[in-house]
Structures are given as C-alpha cells and as structure tokens.
Amino acid sequence: MQKLIVKLSLLAVLGLIVAIAALGWFALRPLDLKTELVDFTVERGASMRGAARVIRQAGVEIQPEMLAVLARLTGKANSIKAGSYEVTRGVTAWQLLLKLTAGDVTQREFRIIEGWTFRQVLAALQAHPDLRHDAAGLSSAEILQRIGASESNPEGLFFPDTYLFDRQSSELAVLRRAYQEMQRLVDTAWAGRGANLPLKSPYEALILASIIEKETGREDDRALVGSVFINRLRIGMRLQTDPTVIYGLGESFDGNLRRRDLTSDTPYNTYTRTGLPPTPIAMPGLASIQAALSPADTRYLYFVARGDGSSHFSQSLDEHNQAVNQFQKGGKGQ
Template identity: 60%
Template sequence: MKRLFLRLLIVLFAAAALVAGAGWWYAHRPLALAADAVDFTVPRGVAMRQAASLIERAGVDVDARLLSLLARIGGRAHRIKAGSYEVHAGITPWQLILKLSDGDVTQGELLLVEGWTFRQVRQALESHPDLEADIAGLSDTEILSRIGAREKHPEGLFFPDTYLFDKRSGALAVLKRAHGAMQARLERAWAARDPASPLASPYEALILASIIEKETGRPEDRGLVASVFSNRLRIGMRLQTDPAVIYGLGPEFDGRLRRVHLETDHPWNTYIRAGLPPTPIAMPGEAALRAAVQPDKSDFLYFVSRGDGSSEFSRSLAEHNRAVNKFIRNGGGG
C-alpha cells in the first residue's frame, strides 16, 4: 500500500512538474503578431478575460483563456489597468500581463502653441489621430460646461504646453488639464503682481497677457511691451493694438489690416474703445502672464516693429512718428 501511495505521489509530482513546465514554456514563448506593432485599448472596468479577448482580436496570437489563467495564477488578473497599449514582436504572454498590470500604456502627444486662438486649439484636438473627438458638435459654451469652467468665453483659458495622454483619451480630458494649468499659473502670477498694476482682476491680467503674447516679437522686449500697455491703461489712453482688432474681425480676415478695419467698431477694436477688450485674444504663455502683472518700469507709450522682430520704443507721439517713418510703417504695433 505504501509503495502504491509512493508511486501515486511520484505520478502527481511528475504531472505537476509537467504542467508547471508547460506553463513556464507558454508564459515565456514569444507571441506571433499580425504586424510588427499591434495597438489595442483596454476600456475601464474590463475583466482580464475580456481584455485577453480584445487583445486576441487586435492581432496578437494569444489564447484568451490561457492568458487569463496565467494572469490569475500569477496574481495579476485583478490588477490590469485601462488604457491604450502597443506591443511589439517578441513579446511573451507574461510580459504582456506585466504590461497590463503595470499600466505601461502608450501615450499620445499634443502641442498647444503660445499665441494660438481657441479655434486653432479645437482644430488641433479634433484632428488629432490619438484623441477621441468628444468635442465635435459641441458649442464653446457646452465645452466650458463639460470641463467645469466658470468662464463664459473660452479664449485664452488654456495653457500652451505639450500634453501627454493615453491614446484614445477624450479631447475634453486634455482641455480640462490645460484649463487647470492656466488657472494655476494665472493665480501664481496674480499673487506676485506689482502693487502699482492698473489691472483689476486675474482675468484682466489674462487679457493683457494675451495681447503681450501677440505683440512681442522678441522675448527681451516683452517687459517693455507690457510697460507700454500698462502705462496707457494707467492714464486712460487707448491701447490701439492691431492683434486685438484682427481678432475681432474673425476668420474672414484676409491677412491685410486696412484703415477701414481700424474704423469699424466691434468689442475688440482698441482703436475706438478704451480699456482692455472683453476677452483674451489668444493663449498667453507663462512669460507673457508674468510680464502683464510685472511689467518693466518705463515711461514709454508707443512702440513699432523694426522689421527684424525687435521693437523701437518711444515716449512721445513725435518720437513714434519718426520711428514709424524710419521703419517704413510696417505695422509693428503700438
């Protein structure tokens, strides 16, 4: 009887070793892929068995049942993370399970550029191949509501930066991050503002920063450009900034600013209306935000482009007119 029991133990041990060996072989055997790289997305709330089936259908030659079983044996079946993944030739079932449980997702990238308008931001989001266009068909007001923004107008509310995201993420999620980033930077800038600033609120600072962003050709001139507009606001002089007028003309603007444009009234025509326009005109970067609330100290009231990106600053209209004549009235600003 003892001998029979011993033989049974040996058989069971051998069978277990065989199963373990087969499992090890399966876990570390490179999987065949339908292409050199295969992309797939694991939705939130999906169990390991369902995820394995999705991976199999995406073009990874893996048995969904075996992969799910291996994940359970390895204690990782309940640790898989949602997101978009990319696998390459040579990956093994166990490496695939580790990728899923570690959340080693592929990321997309979106660059929001300083000086862009919200129309350009929308175009970039809706055309991005790795983003779900969940803003398509929504009005600007609806978008602001969806991301929890309190503002009524979207212009200038999003911080220009490079944003990384899980592929197949929604555009709204990226916008919400960009809105939060701008709010945080605006709050910091406003807290550090010059006590002599003529600005009455953080939103006014955002408006002025957007004008500075569009008017500055070279970074070293930014503080003086900001001083010109701050000085004008302080004495009640009209800002007379071309980019604001152009913004108010909308997408119909053909690239050439004419006198009739300067004489046509609209909320962003700072040649006709005093003070700041009602909204920002673009996305300002952090340097423009800082310049808006901490401008250089100067008594300049005018500036004009020299044609090389830099600006010529003047204290009086007579000086400014001479500068304009010298630099051939090339529409530089001020």
C-alpha cells in the same frame, strides 16, 4: 493499494511538472504578432481574461485562459491597469503581463501653441487621430460647462503646453487639464503681481497677456511691451493694437488690415475704444502672463517693429513717429 497510491502520486507530480513546464513555455516564448507593432486599449474594470481577448483581437496570438492562469499563479490577476498599450515582435506573455500590471501605457501627445485661438485649438483636437471627439458638435458654452469653467467665453482659457494622454482619451479631458493649468498659473502670477497695476482681476490680466502674446514673439521685448500697455491703461490712453482689431474682424479678415478696419467700431477695436477688449484674443504663454503682471518699469507709451523681430520703444509721439519713418518707411506702429 500502497503501490497504487505511490503511482498515482508520481503521476500527479509528473502532471504538475508538465503543467509547470507548459506554463513556463507559454510565459517565456515570443508571441506571434500579425504586424511589427500592435496597439490595443484595455478598458477600466476589464479582467485579465477579458483583456487577453482584446489583445488577441488586436493581433497578438495569445491564449486568454493561459494568461489568466499565469496572472493568478503569480498574484497579478487583480493588478491590471486600464490604458493604451503597444507591443512589438519578440514580446513574451510574461513581458506582456508585466506591462499590463505595471500600467506601462503608451501615451500620445497634443500641443497647444502660444497665440492659438480657441477655434484653432478645437480644429487641432478634432484632427487628432488618437482622441475621442466628445467635444464635436458642442457649443462653446456647453464645452465650458462640461469642463467646470465659470467663464462665458473660452478664448484664452487654455494654457499652451504639450499634454500627454492615453489613446482614445477624451477631448474634454484634455481641455479640462489645459484650463486648470491656465487657472493655476494665472492665479499664481496674480498673487505675485507688481504694485499698482491698472488691472482689476486675473481675467483682465489674461486679456492683457493675450495681447502681449500676439504683439511680440521676442522674449526680451515682452516685459517692455507689457509696460507700454500698462502705462497706457494708467493714463486712459487707447491701446491701439492691431491684433485686437483683427480678432474682432473674425473670419472676415483676409490678411490685409485696412485703415477702414481701424475706424470701424467693434468691441475688440482698441483704436475706437478705451481699455481692454472684453475677452482674451488668444492663448498666452507663461512669459506673456508674467509680462502683463510684472512688466518692466518704464515710461514708454509707444513701440514699433524694427523688422528683425525686435521693437523700438519710445516715450513721446515725436520720437515714435521718427522711429516709424526709420523702421517702417511710412508704416504704422503702436
């Protein structure tokens, strides 16, 4: 009997050694991939065995039961992180397990460009292949409600930046992040705003910032452009800025701004109406927000493009008209 017990013990030890060796071989050998790169998404709440099935369906030859055993024996069975992942040829089961439990996800990016309109933001979102298009078919009001925005118009509310996300993330989630970032930055700039500005709220500052964004792409000119519009608002002078007129024309604008457009009244025509338009006209960047709330201290009331990307600024209409004749040969400036 004692010899039988010894033999059984030896067989058990041998079996354990074989099992450990098999598990080690499984853990450390390169996995077969159907393509050079395989990507997959692990849903929230997935088990290790369930995740392994998803990975195998994506094109990685792996045994779900073996990965689950490896995870359990190494104490990682409950540490799997949801997200999108990529693996390339040469990856081992152990490396895959470490990736899954470290949350080494693959992130895609979406960029909002300074000066884009909300229509352009939506078009770019809907064209992005790695986003889940849950904003498609929603009205602007529905989108704002779902991201927790209190405003009634989406224009200007989304901060231009590059946003990283997991593959198949929600469009609404990206918009919510961009909205919250704009709120944060405008509120911070508003708290540190210059004295005696003719702006009643952070939203009015956002409107002005969007105009500044569309009027110049030159960093050095932004604070000066901001000063022109602030000075005009202070004295009740019309802003007379072409980008607001163009925005008011909407899809009917064909790229050619005509004199009749400047005299045709719309809520956005700052040639026919005094003060700010009712909403922003684009997504302003941080520099334009700062230019609206911390403009240069000048007496300028006019500016005209020089043709090299910069602008000439004037205090009087006579000086401005001379600059227009010099730089635009009969053209029109602000």
